[in-house]
Each structure stands twice: as C-alpha cells, then as structure tokens.
Amino acid sequence: MQIGEISQRSGITVRMLRFYEAEGLLRPHRTDSGYRDYSEADVEEAKRIKQLADAGLTVEAMHDLLPCIISPKPTFHPCDRLRARLEGEVAKLDKRLADMERSRSQIAGYLADLPVEVPAVMSQE
DNA sequence: ATTCTAACA
DNA sequence: TGTTAGTA
Structure with a gap:
C-alpha cells in the first residue's frame, strides 16, 4: 500500500512517516517507480510507533522500545x-x-x- | 491523483 | 512539522 493509506490507518502524518523512515524506524519496500510500499506488518509497527510518539518518547527511545512491544496496546515484553x-x-x-x-x-x-x-x-x- | 526529494517568507 | 516546488 502507498504512504497515504498507512498514514490514515496509523494516524501518523505522511510527513512523519518519512521522517521516521529516515530515522530507521520503518523500512518499507520501494516500487520500481520509487514509491514506498508498505505491508500489513508495517501498519502494525506504525501503530506501535504512534503509541510511543503519543507518549512523548524520542526516536531514540522508540528504537530501544519497539523491539520489546508485542501488541499495539503496547504490551511490553520483558526484554x-x-x-x-x-x-x-x-x-x-x-x-x-x-x-x-x-x-x-x-x-x-x-x-x-x-x-x-x-x-x-x-x-x- | 499521489508520491518523491529537498528546502525554507 | 507544515508547506512549496518540479517530478515520476
């Protein structure tokens, strides 16, 4: 799916989705034309990122915390x-x-x- | 119509 | 983070 769809589904602006990617938080595939191509897994990850962002966490903190989250609640795994x-x-x-x-x-x-x-x-x- | 990168009255 | 420009 394109960036516009994951944006509405995750609640993260297109602007921020690109920023988070530049920060290494999300790595969508690219189509032959260069468009970002997001998977369903990316949508779940984006929702988790949204939760952490709403909690006021920095990108650096998200890097540490994301691998420890199981559900989009988020539920943390004892990493x-x-x-x-x-x-x-x-x-x-x-x-x-x-x-x-x-x-x-x-x-x-x-x-x-x-x-x-x-x-x-x-x-x- | 949408997205992409780069840049900033 | 928004917004604009010139593309693909």
Whole structure:
C-alpha cells in the first residue's frame, strides 16, 4: 500500500512517516517507480510507533522500545534493559518537570510584581 | 491523483 | 512539522 493509506490507518502524518523512515524506524519496500510500499506488518509497527510518539518518547527511545512491544496496546515484553530504559525516560521527565516548575514560579513572580495598569482615559484626565 | 526529494517568507 | 516546488 502507498504512504497515504498507512498514514490514515496509523494516524501518523505522511510527513512523519518519512521522517521516521529516515530515522530507521520503518523500512518499507520501494516500487520500481520509487514509491514506498508498505505491508500489513508495517501498519502494525506504525501503530506501535504512534503509541510511543503519543507518549512523548524520542526516536531514540522508540528504537530501544519497539523491539520489546508485542501488541499495539503496547504490551511490553520483558526484554533486557527494558526496565532501565523506561526508568530513564521517567527520570528525564522528572528533570523536565523540575525545570518547568522553576520557570513557572519565576514567571509567576514577574506577574505578581507587575504594577497595576491605569486605564488611558483616566491617566489623561 | 499521489508520491518523491529537498528546502525554507 | 507544515508547506512549496518540479517530478515520476
């Protein structure tokens, strides 16, 4: 099938399907004319990729996790290092959350100290 | 009509 | 990630 069909069936944009391929996540065959030719197996793989992408995982993480997924749920198979990798992802998110909280309080502080604006019609009178 | 690669007011 | 260009 062509890229347009797997796109609608997987929910991944054509743009991203090409990007993931460039990243080595999906390897569809090519027709004589150079068009990507996807198989049913590719559709299942694409659905798994979609799940991981929606979880906010990076392409690098997907490379590690995809081989450990059995169903498109995804259900993870106890591969070696799988637990460590998932824990690593959670650690990264915890780091980002901490950074964002610092940023939030900083900006909230600017907002709290902001002088009250006087309406133009009043300041001119 | 669709897809392909490359590139960015 | 979108979008556009010029093809196949």
